[in-house]
Amino acid sequence: MNIYELVQNLYQELCSPEAASDQIQVRSDDSQTIQQIQTMLANPIQRSVQLQSRKQGCFRWTEALHRKFCIICTALHWDQARPKYICRFLPELSPDVVASHLQKTRNELRNVGQRVPVPTCFQHDATFLRISEYWAQHQSRLSDSEIKALLTQ
Known part of the structure; x- marks a missing residue:
């Protein structure tokens, strides 16, 4: 599978997680990345926590x-x-x-x-x-x- 097909499959997965979940076929070294994306899509709370953890908090001056x-x-x-x-x-x-x-x-x-x-x-x-x-x-x-x-x- 080339990179174009991988991106296309990821795009389908992002647009419709239920319909496209069985269509993704990837190499074994890419499967972990795909699983992480699928987990994030399935769990919006985890996704928001991960996005918030990337942001720096507001500094409070005492x-x-x-x-x-x-x-x-x-x-x-x-x-x-x-x-x-x-x-x-x-x-x-x-x-x-x-x-x-x-x-x-x-x-x-x-x-x-x-x-x-x-x-x-x-x-x-x-x-x-x-x-x-x-x-x-x-x-x-x-x-x-x-x-x-x-x-x-």
Whole structure:
């Protein structure tokens, strides 16, 4: 049986599982694949579970994780923070998750203040006050060791 006949038989099986189930004839090495397809067709619940397992779940940002994220972005300055650099401090997160959250947070900050504010955007927190004082004195971002020290507090 050539590949064309195999595809044609699979198509018939997909279109009408009851009528075509006895028409499929395949080589022995293809029989396992056909059986898997037949099982998926016969069991829609299994099919939906397999499709859902391929999708990645939605990542949920906890308050503590978001706070660490904000500390890092504020220490680096919001306009200069990059996902790859943020991931150095939060290695458990993928760059895609960080990039998406960075974009969302920047947009929220812009909508509030019409521009990304300097590190004084979180004045209620002592950590952010310390970062603001550093920015006022040095006009540059904090070092990696200083950022790590802030995250451990």
